[in-house]
Amino acid sequence: xxxxxxxxxxxxxxxxxxxxxxxxxxxxxxxxxxxxxxxxxxxxxxxxxxxxxxxxxxxxxxxxxxxxxxxxxxxxxxxxxxxxxxxxxxxxxxxxxxxxxxxxxxxxxxxxxxxxxxxxxxxxxxxxxxxxxxxxxxxxxxxxxxxxxxxxxxxxxxxxxxxxxxxxxxxxxxxxxxxxxxxxxxxxxxxxxxxxxxxxxxxxxxxxxxxxxxxxxxxxxxxxxxxxxxxxxxxxxxxxxxxxxxxxxxxxxxxxxxxxxxxxxxxxxxxxxxxxxxxxxxxxxxxxxxxxxxxxxxxxxxxxxxxxxxxxxxxxxxxxxxxxxxxxxxxxxxxxxxxxxxxxxxxxxxxxxxxxxxxxxxxxxxxxxxxxxxxxxxxxxxxxxxxxxxxxxxxxxxxxxxxxxxxxxxxxxxxxxxxxxxxxxxxxxxxxxxxxxxxxxxxxxxxxxxxxxxxxxxxxxxxxxxxxxxxxxxxxxxxxxxxxxxxxxxxxxxxxxxxxxxxxxxxxxxxxxxxxxxxxxxxxxxxxxxxxxxxxxxxxxxxxxxxxxxxxxxxxxxxxxxxxxxxxxxxxxxxxxxxxxxxxxxxxxxxxxxxxxxxxxxxxxxxxxxxxxxxxxxxxxxxxxxxxxxxxxxxxxxxxxxxxxxxxxxxxxxxxxxxxxxxxxxxxxxxxxxxxxxxxxxxxxxxxxxxxxxxxxxxxxxxxxxxxxxxxxxxxxxxxxxxxxxxxxxxxxxxxxxxxxxxxxxxxxxxxxxxxxxxxxxxxxxxxxxxxxxxxxxxxxx
Amino acid sequence: xxxxxxxxxxxxxxxxxxxxxxxxxxxxxxxxxxxxxxxxxxxxxxxxxxxxxxxxxxxxxxxxxxxxxxxxxxxxxxxxxxxxxxxxxxxxxxxxxxxxxxxxxxxxxxxxxxxxxxxxxxxxxxxxxxxxxxxxxxxxxxxxxxxxxxxxxxxxxx
Numbered sequence: 037x038x039x040x041x042x043x044x045x046x047x048x049x050x051x052x053x054x055x056x057x058x059x060x061x062x063x064x065x066x067x068x069x070x071x072x073x074x075x076x077x078x079x080x081x082x083x084x085x086x087x088x089x090x091x092x093x094x095x096x097x098x099x100x101x102x103x104x105x106x107x108x109x110x111x112x113x114x115x116x117x118x119x120x121x122x123x124x125x126x127x128x129x130x131x132x133x134x135x136x137x138x139x140x141x142x143x144x145x146x147x148x149x150x151x152x153x154x155x156x157x158x159x160x161x162x163x164x165x166x167x168x169x170x171x172x173x174x175x176x177x178x179x180x181x182x183x184x185x186x187x188x189x190x191x192x193x194x195x196x197x198x199x200x201x202x203x204x205x206x207x208x209x210x211x212x213x214x215x216x217x218x219x220x221x222x223x224x225x226x227x228x229x230x231x232x233x234x235x236x237x238x239x240x241x242x243x244x245x246x247x248x249x250x251x252x253x254x255x256x257x258x259x260x261x262x263x264x265x266x267x268x269x270x271x272x273x274x275x276x277x278x279x280x281x282x283x284x285x286x287x288x289x290x291x292x293x294x295x296x297x298x299x300x301x302x303x304x305x306x307x308x309x310x311x312x313x314x315x316x317x318x319x320x321x322x323x324x325x326x327x328x329x330x331x332x333x334x335x336x337x338x339x340x341x342x343x344x345x346x347x348x349x350x351x352x353x354x355x356x357x358x359x360x361x362x363x364x365x366x367x368x369x370x371x372x373x374x375x376x377x378x379x380x381x382x383x384x385x386x387x388x389x390x391x392x393x394x395x396x397x398x399x400x401x402x403x404x405x406x407x408x409x410x411x412x413x414x415x416x417x418x419x420x421x422x423x424x425x426x427x428x429x430x431x432x433x434x435x436x437x438x439x440x441x442x443x444x445x446x447x448x449x450x451x452x453x454x455x456x457x458x459x460x461x462x463x464x465x466x467x468x469x470x471x472x473x474x475x476x477x478x479x480x481x482x483x484x485x486x487x488x489x490x491x492x493x494x495x496x497x498x499x500x501x502x503x504x505x506x507x508x509x510x511x512x513x514x515x516x517x518x519x520x521x522x523x524x525x526x527x528x529x530x531x532x533x534x535x536x537x538x539x540x541x542x543x544x545x546x547x548x549x550x551x552x553x554x555x556x557x558x559x560x561x562x563x564x565x566x567x568x569x570x571x572x573x574x575x576x577x578x579x580x581x582x583x584x585x586x587x588x589x590x591x592x593x594x595x596x597x598x599x600x601x602x603x604x605x606x607x608x609x610x611x612x613x614x615x616x617x618x619x620x621x622x623x624x625x626x627x628x629x630x631x632x633x634x635x636x637x638x639x640x641x642x643x644x645x646x647x648x649x650x651x652x653x654x655x656x657x658x659x660x661x662x663x664x665x666x667x668x669x670x671x672x673x674x675x676x677x678x679x680x681x682x683x684x685x686x687x688x689x690x691x692x693x694x695x696x697x698x699x700x701x702x703x704x705x706x707x708x709x710x711x712x713x714x715x716x717x718x719x720x721x722x723x724x725x726x727x728x729x730x731x732x733x734x735x736x737x738x739x740x741x742x743x744x745x746x747x748x749x750x751x752x753x754x755x756x757x758x759x760x761x762x763x764x765x766x767x768x769x770x771x772x773x774x775x776x777x778x779x780x781x782x783x784x785x786x787x788x789x790x791x792x793x794x795x796x797x798x799x800x801x802x803x804x805x806x807x808x809x810x811x812x813x814x815x816x817x818x
Numbered sequence: 819x820x821x822x823x824x825x826x827x828x829x830x831x832x833x834x835x836x837x838x839x840x841x842x843x844x845x846x847x848x849x850x851x852x853x854x855x856x857x858x859x860x861x862x863x864x865x866x867x868x869x870x871x872x873x874x875x876x877x878x879x880x881x882x883x884x885x886x887x888x889x890x891x892x893x894x895x896x897x898x899x900x901x902x903x904x905x906x907x908x909x910x911x912x913x914x915x916x917x918x919x920x921x922x923x924x925x926x927x928x929x930x931x932x933x934x935x936x937x938x939x940x941x942x943x944x945x946x947x948x949x950x951x952x953x954x955x956x957x958x959x960x961x962x963x964x965x966x967x968x969x970x971x972x973x974x975x976x
Contacts, residue, residue: 065854
């Protein structure tokens with residue numbers, strides 16, 4: 037059995053495949069998610085949403101709903117006008133942020149835009165009451181449903197207060213790109229469209245709000261990734277001091293970025309709870325989730341790559357059209373700027389120019405979704421590098437290996453000004469090539485092609501920027517906090533400012549703490565997700581949990597151990613400097629006395645013989661501010677076969693060689709990679725939000741918005757290289773998004789390779805059997 | 819209009835007066851407080867609400883409580899016996915077959931059904947049997963490992 041919670045002899049917890057501390061409550065159905073919370077007198081809210089993508093609201097009649105038995109209150113935009121706007125954290129000089137009220141007032145900007153909230157004694161009645169509300173809309177013609185057309189002069193303006201539909205522009209360049217293109221032997225161009233994706237955590241959003249009138253304290257339970265940041269924003273929206281606001285992220289059923297946001301319904305529930313002085317529950321249904329929870333991706337890229345005939349990449353031009361939707365959410369304009377920063381991928385070329393245009397449309401907002409900006413960048417660069425290899429008649433593996441920085445070139449300054457921290461990109465890729473048996477595969481492929489079979493191999497060598505991140509690079513601070521408190525009994529509480537929601541930080545942080553303190557993991561409790569229990573923190577997103585949050589835990593542990601050594605030295609009558617601490621026992625070469633961690637914990641609280649110049653208690657709070665991001669990397673390979681008759685794609689093999697720095701728990705790193713790959717396979721093969729020209733969502737349920745099922749997933753063959761991150765003492769980088777970043781291009785490159793005998797150079801995602809079949813027919817006839 | 823129903827859940831009989839339109843999942847969660855059964859899609863696709871009715875798995879978000887009148891229902895809360903985890907629960911824990919855990923109770927109910935029908939399933943059969951249970955976190959690989967481990971533990975495998 038590889039998994040155990042019993043401490044192995046003479047081994048440490050860190051680095052071991054240890055099953056998770058959080059699982060017993062999850063596998064027995066005793067965990068408490070938002071919808072599991074019950075409060076006496078609790079009321080249920082439901083939200084009426086716009087059926088139109090663009091319309092003026094002429095009038096709203098709520099009388100019918102108010103007359104229904106069980107309905108307690110109905111709120112329109114006017115009723116909640118004192119609540120502050122839904123925030124956007126973007127700050128680029130060109131940014132336009134339209135006023136974003138929590139309920140629409142005179143106009144709706146997308147299908148699903150919240151218009152009216154109903155509060156009733158139970159959820160069925162609340163839902164019924166929505167049917168009795170009459171909203172008189174004046175639908176507008178010329179719905180802006182296509183971001184490209186939105187930029188045309190005669191397009192209707194989504195927000196009439198602006199003279200066009202540009203939400204912002206962002207430009208970055210480096211080197212001499214014109215020279216690079218003028219002197220290039222070959223230039224290739226590609227247009228890459230990446231449709232919107234619905235993040236689709238299996239637990240939808242939900243809020244319970246409860247107001248204590250006497251204490252003037254509002255408690256918000258929300259399925260969120262950022263309880264502390266949410267508290268700050270809600271305090272602004274509801275005009276409350278933060279100390280009267282408690283935000284709790286209970287068990288959270290997945291987020292993938294979609295819950296790293298500040299949503300209208302959170303402030304709405306809080307406002308209603310204060311008004312009615314009764315607890316309020318609002319639970320999103322799946323249709324709402326797919327309809328309005330900010331979609332990921334949604335961009336159209338025009339890219340050109342220049343190279344010398346030996347395959348040396350010399351320059352890149354990129355134009356990104358990012359569909360913003362009708363409003364910004366918290367990080368909407370920031371996400372595509374990350375794509376610009378990551379556009380060089382793992383390659384050494386230094387000349388580039390990038391223009392990013394954010395475009396308002398009459399569609400739901402876009403925002404971060406797993407990978408957030410980096411899968412977009414990786415998809416573009418990994419596609420066009422393959423295109424270049426094809427054009428040059430070069431092996432796609434060779435062109436990659438030729439353009440990586442070597443392991444001795446770190447820190448490596450990228451064209452876009454990032455400093456890649458550490459790595460050996462060729463090593464990871466070569467392991468993957470060897471494992472897949474690349475040379476043998478090429479022979480098999482030749483044979484298969486002779487038989488008319490469409491067999492392909494796709495590479496993605498990805499780099500990631502994660503461990504968000506240095507505070508100057510983030511809108512709300514990029515540090516993280518931890519408090520380690522040793523109780524009198526020797527049990528330890530670790531309070532982290534991160535807010536894990538499936539990542540397993542209760543386990544990883546317990547592993548780190550158990551090693552530092554020499555105590556069993558079961559003696560440690562990791563506390564998170566409650567602003568009343570945890571010092572201020574930032575949250576869990578951008579693969580930052582362990583690198584930033586774990587480092588804060590590590591620093592607090594070091595401080596606790598330092599203080600404990602002072603106590604122990606005093607108890608053993610030696611200097612603290614002469615105290616050694618190992619395996620939970622304090623000792624000194626100067627005496628044969630020893631004291632245990634538990635003895636010190638008790639003495640620190642009883643203080644019968646307090647060392648001079650020390651204070652009672654054994655606790656430390658530390659904040660970690662990173663100097664840089666961390667940069668994981670890896671190589672993913674997909675071996676695929678396309679069925680000529682049906683257009684179906686079969687994934688014959690899938691290999692992932694990832695380097696996320698030092699590994700705390702290999703079992704959980706594997707899990708993160710597997711899950712990440714699934715969220716790359718989804719958009720590669722099946723996912724994609726579909727709107728019609730009127731801005732109506734056509735696939736708004738799990739019946740027609742497909743997310744991968746068990747039988748869609750290939751067996752993932754995982755390997756790792758381990759290059760420690762120099763930017764934090766744990767040496768960890770991050771792994772939450774790597775699989776999503778690395779997998780999509782591998783699938784697409786594999787399918788393009790399979791179809792290349794037919795002259796196919798690119799295929800847009802999702803590569804549905806229908807699309808592939810049509811392409812095969814088209815090419816076979818031409 | 820209310821209808822009185824008598825449902826045995828995890829071995830305990832409950833009598834309640836319910837609206838005919840009340841979904842079984844809401845009956846379990848809100849009338850009986852058994853919140854381990856989750857709601858993910860309200861359309862019987864995601865399987866988070868999977869329970870066993872008369873020994874067969876059912877998506878409780880698309881069954882009415884009144885349809886369970888007189889029937890025997892088992893939920894995730896009834897899977898562990900006398901504080902001992904079921905092999906499927908142990909398997910998922912040991913093999914890291916869950917991350918956020920939201921789909922897990924439904925997944926466990928479906929795996930129980932699979933192993934009852936087929937004590938020694940192949941990987942392919944496991945994946946097929948789980949097509950009614952969506953997991954967005956794990957990529958399913960560790961779930962497949964967990965089911966194999968559970969099959970072995972209950973004696974079906976070699």
